[in-house]
Amino acid sequence: KGTTREQRALKYLKEHARQGDPDSVLETFDEFCRTQEWAMNAAEEKGDILDEIVRELQPTTCLELGTYCGYSAVRIARNLSPSARLITIEVNPDYAAVAREVVKLAGLQDKIEVINLDSADVIRELKTKYDVTKLDLVFLDHWKYLYIRDIKLIEEEKLLKKGSVVFADNVIIPGAPGYLEYIRGSKNYKSTFYSVHFEYMDDMKDGVEKSVYIGDE
Ligand SMILES: O=C(c1ccccc1)c1ccc(O)c(O)c1[N+](=O)[O-]
Numbered sequence: 437k438g439t440t441r442e443q444r445a446l447k448y449l450k451e452h453a454r455q456g457d458p459d460s461v462l463e464t465f466d467e468f469c470r471t472q473e474w475a476m477n478a479a480e481e482k483g484d485i486l487d488e489i490v491r492e493l494q495p496t497t498c499l500e501l502g503t504y505c506g507y508s509a510v511r512i513a514r515n516l517s518p519s520a521r522l523i524t525i526e527v528n529p530d531y532a533a534v535a536r537e538v539v540k541l542a543g544l545q546d547k548i549e550v551i552n553l554d555s556a557d558v559i560r561e562l563k564t565k566y567d568v569t570k571l572d573l574v575f576l577d578h579w580k581y582l583y584i585r586d587i588k589l590i591e592e593e594k595l596l597k598k599g600s601v602v603f604a605d606n607v608i609i610p611g612a613p614g615y616l617e618y619i620r621g622s623k624n625y626k627s628t629f630y631s632v633h634f635e636y637m638d639d640m641k642d643g644v645e646k647s648v649y650i651g652d653e
């Protein structure tokens with residue numbers, strides 16, 4: 437077909453979702469993944485927990501690692517207060533291009549900045565180049581072996597404050613064992629595990645980990 441799964445998903449969204457309506461974009465993307473092709477969105481039970489975290493925390497500055505097609509970026513940003521913003525990092529240029537279109541379709545381009553670079557390089561420049569002081573919410577959803585590298589970098593850059601939330605997807609499938617050991621063993625976090633279904637797969641169990649930063653700032 438010459439098209440990628442991500443391009444087919446975007447086409448479906450453009451044809452079936454309501455322009456400027458984040459809820460419609462998410463519902464339509466879920467419909468695509470349930471009826472046409474599976475995609476690795478932090479959806480369903482994972483998305484419900486993410487919604488709950490954002491609504492309770494009311495974060496001002498959010499960082500997402502692993503944009504993919506922008507599903508969770510839209511899911512987070514639709515619940516943000518007017519001046520709040522989300523920086524989302526995607527190293528794959530094809531994914532980043534689709535994500536920018538999905539963000540635009542949802543009408544959230546003023547709240548979401550998609551950066552097509554390596555997460556480590558951006559984290560090191562958040563304070564100097566991206567005008568970030570502290571991160572209220574971090575969502576880890578990129579390559580699973582990079583979770584531990586990047587959380588250590590975020591700590592090194594002193595980007596967390598008491599109450600900041602680090603939310604990690606896929607801690608069971610594909611799994612992030614090194615990250616789990618690190619975050620659960622750290623005195624600087626209070627972590628909670630949630631057993632959830634793998635996105636769009638009713639007979640597969642995954643897990644997400646919510647960690648509240650209680651360490652020194
Ligand atoms: O790694 C995969 C993966 C591995 C193999 C085949 C397809 C996807 C994956 C699966 C579910 C996720 O929620 C997710 O975030 C990812 N990911 O790539 O970051």
Ligand SMILES: [Mg+2]
Pocket residue numbers: 476477478577605606
């Ligand atoms: Mg994921």
